Amino acid sequence: MTHNNFYQIFFQWIEHIQFHLNLSQHSVNAYKRDLEKYLNFIKEYFSEEISLDLLNRIDIRVLRNWLASRIKEKFTHRSNARAVSAVRNFYKYLQVKYDIRNQAIFSINIPKIEKSLPKSLDVSDVIKLISNIQFISKERWIKNRNIAILVLIYSTGIRISEALSISLSDLENFEFLKISGKGKKERIIPLMKIVEITITRYIEILPYKLKSSEPIFKSKKGKNLLRNNFQKDLVVLRRMLGLSEHVTSHSFRHSFATHLLENGADLRSIQDLLGHSTLQTTEIYTKINSKFLESAYYSAHPLSKK
Incomplete structure (x- = not known):
């Protein structure tokens, strides 16, 4: 397979995630950058052009070196988790379309991401x-x-x-x-x-x-x-x-949800307005609201001033 033929596969995968997985353009662009960096790393690591045969030879040791290189470049845990997700998705695509059955990427643990509360505005x-x-x-x-x-x-x-x-x-x-x-x-x-x-x-x-x-x-x-x-x-x-x-x-957008919750809107309605597929995604705003209620409680209750 020539270099040009492989990159046809690459762009076919881009079309796949854009039109079949319904990812946003922002997510598609991020996945594209992540996979490009991965392929460049593999190319330099082995000193040979990218091919299906080369990708089939990747083992856990190579993948750990790839992740280590990203950590050295000071990519965040969130970025590294997304990069692993992008490469996994690419290998799933190769398995379906080209019978590439390399499972090494699925043995890599995705870096844990600390969930931060959405930051709303006053x-x-x-x-x-x-x-x-x-x-x-x-x-x-x-x-x-x-x-x-x-x-x-x-x-x-x-x-x-x-x-x-x-x-x-x-x-x-x-x-x-x-x-x-x-x-x-x-x-x-x-x-x-x-x-x-x-x-x-x-x-x-x-x-x-x-x-x-x-x-x-x-x-x-x-x-x-x-x-x-x-x-x-x-x-x-x-x-x-x-x-x-x-x-x-x-x-x-975060402020919209937070201010509705602070003013008595129910969580299910906010979920529908935001377009969240599950209530669990929307529930993160209750944590913000609890801080708001705590502040209101201590500033308003007579006993808190004694």
Whole structure:
């Protein structure tokens, strides 16, 4: 098998995880980078081109050296766990498609990841961010675009990838938002009036024509706005306001869930709104809420002040 033929297999696997496993584009890109680094390591380790035969010869010793090299490069436990998962997935694909039955990767223990609580923002910080994001751009339509995105995420709890992919046809006359989330699972989210107001203000002065089926949020050049580009704007805003590093587009989603829970919404409803497949995923917000309740308890109870 030639070098070029092998990389055809590589890109076939990329298509497989993107269209058959329904992974997000962010996850696909991460898996792609992880596997590329793994293949480069194997190529250098054996001083030969990558082939199916070479991959079939990999043993546990080689894999441990690969993981050790990642640790030396100071990759986090989370990154290493994801890399092992990516390589396992690739070998499963090779087994089904090319009868490669090397089981060494499945003997590697995935590095344990310490689960951290989602980092939500105070309501005052959310308002401050939404109010000030207009000041990082000189163009009025981009100011309106950025405000609309933050209002949309905080009002609905959708992921940034979901926000950047919505079209006019998803908005159901601004009464409901149709979202096709992870695993192509569709959910319907009610829309507040402020979402209609901010998106309409943006679209009214958008210098590009929109089709009803295309994503509404555009870059400066009229292309679909990318997650990384919007995140760069948030970094500038965060530094301008002197806020912590955990201010990201995803922290607005966490804040949506946390603030609903703090104000009495039930966990099952929050699960449906977030699009979590299991209640267990949503329950992590109860740990945040318990800290909020503890703080409220000690600050409000008369005996705590004696």
